[in-house]
Every structure is written in structure tokens, then in C-alpha cells.
Amino acid sequence: MLTVKKASRLFKDGAAGFKDISFTVQKGEIVGILGTSGCGKSTLLRVLSGLDQADSGTIHLHDGSGKGAGVIFQEPRLMPWLSVEDNVLFGFKHPAKYREQGAHYLSLVGLSEFSKALPRDLSGGMAQRTAIARALASKPSVLLLDEPFSALDAFTKMQLQDLLLDIWQEEKTTMVMVTHDIDEALHVCDRILVLSGQPGELAAEIKISQPKPRSRSDLSLASYKEKIFSILENSHTGLQKYSVQ
């Protein structure tokens, strides 16, 4: 439902950004994008969201709904003067019509009791939950997440990773998540795309066969981790596909 074909977005005379990237994301799939710093992960996500445009190649979002992408950034980007519920409906032309929809997503992220609170009264984790509800409220075709939990403490981060999986269980939301946290990608994603180089190219595509939700202490995930480390450490040429059993 999301098809990316030979897409490139280059900066600095071709020495930065990403190059010739092709992949597809199926409806209901959670795909992770991992890579070393500066390999173009955030640029790729911006291009997927429509906030930036590819120099060449195509990006096609097609699930029949006509809806676009919802985006979640590292920081929640809430409007400080609006309540939690009004933040969730921020961007709707006629928010009053969507109160129920907003309330549904606030309940999904566990914040129903805080609907009238202001952002200054929220913890970092609660603020990011609000951002998740806001991104989901418009029922996007795909949810794009750019290192959504990297500013949070370790415990809150794990809670929000599990929240994302609960949302997926309930709504089968299609997601693409940029992260530099291998454990996070292994816990949440069905498939991981590894970018390497500058500009970043697709170095590997790794399918995680273990069903979700997974246990964080699942030892079978270690072999994936080892493989990802070795891809990130060594520079490989050409796309490699793995399905570690």
C-alpha cells in the first residue's frame, strides 16, 4: 500500500540524503528504518510524509481511503494553550464534529482522564501519547514515526512501545518507524530496513518472523541483533535480504 521506487533526495552535491531506495509496506505492517547517524532516515520519512519531495523516483500511497500520512516526531509539538482534547483535534476544520473520534483515540492512548489538561501539566510520556492520539485522529493510511521515543526515559519508552503494539492490535495501523534503537525495532517491527552510507542506501531488509507481541527477553531475537550490528559496522554493497530463524 506504500510503494517507494528508486527514490532519492540528495543534499551537499550528492554527499548526503538518501539514494535509490525502493521498498513496499503492506497494509497493517510495521516497518522499521534503522541506520547510522546521518544516513538520511529522517529525510526519507519527511519525503514519505510529503513534508519534502524526492528529487527522483516515486512514492505512492494507495490504500483506497484517500487519506494521507500521520506523523509523529521525537518531540510532541503540542500547542501549549490548547487542552489535550483540543490538541488531538488540532488541524480539523470542524473539530466539534470529531469530538467522539478524538475521545476514542484519547482513550486508546490511556488519557481520557486528562482530556481537559494543558500540555504543561503532562509528563513527557503523556505528551507523546497525546501526539500519538492526534496523529491517529485523522485515521491516516500510514503512521510515520521519527524516533518517537528517543527523548523519553527507558521505562516510559518501553511503555510507549507496548502502547504502539496495543494500538496495532486494535486498529492494525500501518506504520513506518525511524529509530536508532535496535531493541525497539526488534520489539515492534515486522520488517526492518537497514540504511547505510552517505547518502544512505538500502543495505538490508530483515523480516522478523516471531509473532507480535514479543517478549523483550526472547533469546531468538539476539541473532537478528547480531546480524544488524554486523551490517551497520561493515559497509556492504547491494541489498541483502535476511530472514533469521
Ligand SMILES: Nc1ncnc2c1ncn2[C@@H]1O[C@H](COP(=O)(O)OP(=O)(O)OP(=O)(O)O)[C@@H](O)[C@H]1O
Ligand atoms: N534541508 C537540508 N539541506 C542540506 N542538508 C540536509 C538537509 N536535510 C538533511 N540534510 C543532511 O542530510 C544528511 C542526512 O540527514 P538526516 O537527518 O536525514 O539523517 P538521519 O539518518 O535521520 O540522522 P540522525 O540519526 O542523526 O537523526 C545529514 O548530513 C544532513 O545534514
